[in-house]
Amino acid sequence: MPTSLHLLADAPAQLLPARELMAFTLASHIILVPLGVAFPLITLVMHYRGLRRKDATALLLARRWSAVMAVQFALGIVTGTVLSFEFGLLWPGMMGRWGDVFGVGFGVEAWAFFLEAVLIAIYLYGWRRLKPRTHFLLGLPLPFAALLGAFGILAANSWMNTPQGFSLDSGGNPVDVNVWKAIFTPMFGPQYWHFVVGMILTAGFVVAGVYATGWLRGRRDRYHRLGFAVPFTIAAVAAPVQFVLGDSIARSVFHKQPVKFAALEIVWKTDTRVPEYLFGRLQEDGTVKGGIKIPLLDSFLAGFSPNTEVVGLTSVPADQRPTATQATIAHWAFDIMVLIGSVLVLLALWYGLVWLRHRRLPASKWFYGSAACAGVGSVVAVECGWIATEVGRQPWIVYENMRVADAVTSTRSTSLWIMFGVVAAVYVFLFGSFLVVLLKMRTRWRLADEQQATAAGTHTPEADIPYGPRASVPAGDVPAADPGAGRSGGEGP
Amino acid sequence: MTADLIAVVLLLAVTAYACAGGTDYGAGFWDLTAGGTERGRRPRWLIDHAMAPVWEVNNVWLIFVLVIMWTGFPVLFQTVFSAMWLPLALAAVGMVLRGAGFALRKPAQRLAGRRLYGAVFACASLVTPFFLGAAVGGAASERVAPGTEASADVWTSPTSIVFGLVAIATTAFLGAVFLTGDARRFDAPDLVGYFRRRALGSLAVLTVLAVVTGFVTHEDSPYVWHGLTHGLGLLFVIVAGAAALATVWLLLRTPGTWVRVTAVGVVASAVIAWGMAQRPYLLPTSLTVADAAGAPSTLTWLAIVTLVALVVVMPAVVLLYWLDTHGELGELTDSELSGGSGNPGDGAVRDS
Numbered sequence: 001m002p003t004s005l006h007l008l009a010d011a012p013a014q015l016l017p018a019r020e021l022m023a024f025t026l027a028s029h030i031i032l033v034p035l036g037v038a039f040p041l042i043t044l045v046m047h048y049r050g051l052r053r054k055d056a057t058a059l060l061l062a063r064r065w066s067a068v069m070a071v072q073f074a075l076g077i078v079t080g081t082v083l084s085f086e087f088g089l090l091w092p093g094m095m096g097r098w099g100d101v102f103g104v105g106f107g108v109e110a111w112a113f114f115l116e117a118v119l120i121a122i123y124l125y126g127w128r129r130l131k132p133r134t135h136f137l138l139g140l141p142l143p144f145a146a147l148l149g150a151f152g153i154l155a156a157n158s159w160m161n162t163p164q165g166f167s168l169d170s171g172g173n174p175v176d177v178n179v180w181k182a183i184f185t186p187m188f189g190p191q192y193w194h195f196v197v198g199m200i201l202t203a204g205f206v207v208a209g210v211y212a213t214g215w216l217r218g219r220r221d222r223y224h225r226l227g228f229a230v231p232f233t234i235a236a237v238a239a240p241v242q243f244v245l246g247d248s249i250a251r252s253v254f255h256k257q258p259v260k261f262a263a264l265e266i267v268w269k270t271d272t273r274v275p276e277y278l279f280g281r282l283q284e285d286g287t288v289k290g291g292i293k294i295p296l297l298d299s300f301l302a303g304f305s306p307n308t309e310v311v312g313l314t315s316v317p318a319d320q321r322p323t324a325t326q327a328t329i330a331h332w333a334f335d336i337m338v339l340i341g342s343v344l345v346l347l348a349l350w351y352g353l354v355w356l357r358h359r360r361l362p363a364s365k366w367f368y369g370s371a372a373c374a375g376v377g378s379v380v381a382v383e384c385g386w387i388a389t390e391v392g393r394q395p396w397i398v399y400e401n402m403r404v405a406d407a408v409t410s411t412r413s414t415s416l417w418i419m420f421g422v423v424a425a426v427y428v429f430l431f432g433s434f435l436v437v438l439l440k441m442r443t444r445w446r447l448a449d450e451q452q453a454t455a456a457g458t459h460t461p462e463a464d465i466p467y468g469p470r471a472s473v474p475a476g477d478v479p480a481a482d483p484g485a486g487r488s489g490g491e492g493p
Numbered sequence: 494m495t496a497d498l499i500a501v502v503l504l505l506a507v508t509a510y511a512c513a514g515g516t517d518y519g520a521g522f523w524d525l526t527a528g529g530t531e532r533g534r535r536p537r538w539l540i541d542h543a544m545a546p547v548w549e550v551n552n553v554w555l556i557f558v559l560v561i562m563w564t565g566f567p568v569l570f571q572t573v574f575s576a577m578w579l580p581l582a583l584a585a586v587g588m589v590l591r592g593a594g595f596a597l598r599k600p601a602q603r604l605a606g607r608r609l610y611g612a613v614f615a616c617a618s619l620v621t622p623f624f625l626g627a628a629v630g631g632a633a634s635e636r637v638a639p640g641t642e643a644s645a646d647v648w649t650s651p652t653s654i655v656f657g658l659v660a661i662a663t664t665a666f667l668g669a670v671f672l673t674g675d676a677r678r679f680d681a682p683d684l685v686g687y688f689r690r691r692a693l694g695s696l697a698v699l700t701v702l703a704v705v706t707g708f709v710t711h712e713d714s715p716y717v718w719h720g721l722t723h724g725l726g727l728l729f730v731i732v733a734g735a736a737a738l739a740t741v742w743l744l745l746r747t748p749g750t751w752v753r754v755t756a757v758g759v760v761a762s763a764v765i766a767w768g769m770a771q772r773p774y775l776l777p778t779s780l781t782v783a784d785a786a787g788a789p790s791t792l793t794w795l796a797i798v799t800l801v802a803l804v805v806v807m808p809a810v811v812l813l814y815w816l817d818t819h820g821e822l823g824e825l826t827d828s829e830l831s832g833g834s835g836n837p838g839d840g841a842v843r844d845s
């Protein structure tokens with residue numbers, strides 16, 4: 001306790017609000033990221049199926065997913081813009097000194113994101129008039145643009161974790177920048193693949209979770225089965241891959257950022273035969289309260305042998321490592337992520353086994369219950385993974401080169417707290433509205449489907465032409481002389 | 494010099510944002526001033542449909558501006574964001590509200606919901622360009638130097654106020670010109686006249702503000718004033734003036750595609766004139782391009798990345814604008830989302 005108090009007393013007053021604001025906006029943005037990166041991919045798979053098998057239900061799902069994507073992508077853009085402003089508003093010290101060392105990744109990201117915005121606009125608004133094939137082909141580069149964008153962001157973040165590609169002059173300023181080395185830092189590969197697969201997995205489980213909920217409520221038509229099976233299959237393939245990648249990134253952290261690893265595993269003293277703690281709280285004196293202790297396991301996991309030496313937190317002075325509280329936070333986040341990841345692998349195995357044996361979807365209520373929770377669970381895992389990365393890096397903003405406290409803006413803490421309040425209010429309004437809008441869309445579509453089902457008989461959706469009806473809309477939604485004429489204008493009194 | 498090249502790229506990116514983003518903010522401006530629910534129904538309908546496919550792309554330019562700033566000229570980025578803290582923070586909040594308001598307005602079905610989101614969107618469209626303009630004004634008026642602390646004086650000078658107003662007038666002007674074209678595209682003849690009048694009106698306001706800016710910069714920002722009245726700066730001021738005259742002429746006749754070109758010409762030339770007037774400074778009289786430049790190898794790579802991106806992204810952007818102006822892009826409608834029966838005629842689009 002005294003150490004952390006001492007460290008806090010040294011920190012400028014604006015550090016706390018700056019950190020809270022950054023954490024809050026990033027945590028919010030991250031909810032949208034899996035969908036931004038992987039939702040286009042999932043939609044394109046569904047779209048492909050619809051075109052290939054002339055499956056009107058698949059096309060309907062793809063169309064509806066694009067409508068959701070339209071809103072979600074817009075929110076992603078605005079919350080992402082806020083983040084790039086915050087680099088300057090909150091951390092001018094970091095950008096001023098290091099911007100030219102690690103910025104090129106952002107340059108790649110900016111253009112990739114630009115491309116993504118263009119392509120997504122064409123995809124979302126191309127349903128009506130473009131030829132089906134042209135429309136699909138124009139959407140096809142979307143996942144690649146997303147991968148490229150992730151490349152840029154992860155290059156920057158992994159550089160903050162394992163900075164290299166520069167040397168310091170006598171004034172401590174970076175010179176001799178080697179851009180190539182600054183992009184491909186030791187942590188880049190592990191972080192990138194862990195991130196990409198994590199995003200695909202999360203998006204898959206989130207989308208499938210929606211239809212799993214529908215299944216639980218008794219909606220078990222083809223529409224719901226298909227809406228569940230496609231994203232869930234993608235996620236189920238990704239889950240075991242992610243398990244292996246997650247194990248590998250943990251070992252990379254052990255080798256490249258030993259002190260961070262010590263925080264993630266709450267290892268106090270450098271030693272061999274180190275036990276693994278499941279949860280538990282690290283105290284200021286180095287003891288661990290609570291949790292489940294498994295002898296030798298940490299050493300074994302880190303180097304496949306109980307004799308592996310694991311570096312402890314005390315290997316560096318107190319001002320160069322996370323505090324006990326921070327280490328506990330990172331440790332819990334890490335454990336929760338691993339726990340959720342493991343459960344998701346089991347769920348994927350369940351799905352795979354049923355498919356191998358019976359060639360059908362599982363029928364158990366328990367399976368769909370778990371699948372419905374998997375969506376939320378994977379988002380929680382993403383948040384935890386991010387917390388583990390960022391809190392484990394403390395007190396550094398640029399690992400072992402610049403402290404967070406040295407990068408923070410000199411703006412008065414009062415202004416920052418006010419800004420925090422405003423942003424928090426805006427975001428609550430924003431995400432709340434997003435949720436309400438999604439729920440309303442769902443209700444509207446369900447009502448439409450129910451009406452259709454009762455009016456069916458003569459006309460099944462499957463019999464429709466691939467791209468569905470197109471002529472019923474245009475010009476009609478111009479609220480011209482007769483205000484009631486607007487079909488979808490929706491502003492009629 | 495690579496640094497000069499990157500400075501040019503930065504200026505061009507700012508120009509692109511001023512034009513593309515400006516058009517977008519302008520649409521919001523006319524949304525705000527369209528009047529009550531009943532009276533403003535048709536203009537708002539047009540604004541919604543015209544903006545929707547391109548608004549995200551229009552705003553992504555800003556991200557690119559920021560990235561070039563911090564990668565190419567880290568000191569500039571640090572200085573500007575430290576000194577201009579409040580206007581930039583407010584602009585950021587404005588952008589969130591605007592984007593969210595616009596994105597949520599369409600799917601929000603109930604009238605009250607649409608009104609709320611619409612109002613948020615429209616007000617933020619007015620406030621955001623003002624603060625961005627004020628920040629630029631603060632930089633142009635020599636009030637920002639490396640190490641300048643954030644304070645109200647930095648961004649409430651006469652230059653800042655005028656620049657902020659000019660920014661609003663510019664967005665209104667661009668928005669009205671583009672909406673005039675969109676009105677024709679969407680077969681709404683009454684709105685052609687509606688937005689043409691507004692385009693002419695806002696150009697008149699813009700002209701008055703330009704003259705005021707002249708007087709104010711003469712007193713308040715001598716370096717930029719000198720740049721604007723000499724050499725390349727003057728040349729681009731003249732080009733902007735000529736483009737403005739051409740725009741008036743085209744607006745008075747039947748406006749076609751060319752009026753968009755001349756309108757963009759006005760704004761682009763004005764922004765470039767400001768950039769030229771500041772040469773060789775990024776922040777007049779305190780920070781030159783050479784002083785602010787980042788590591789040479791980074792700048793080289795930034796140039797390469799930009800070049801590759803131009804080759805990859807520009808065709809995509811052109812395709813998007815082409816598809817948009819040729820009416821190939823349309824929102825999914827309720828009937829298409831309800832998986833419905835309806836009219837099974839394929840491709841028989843009535844209004845094309």
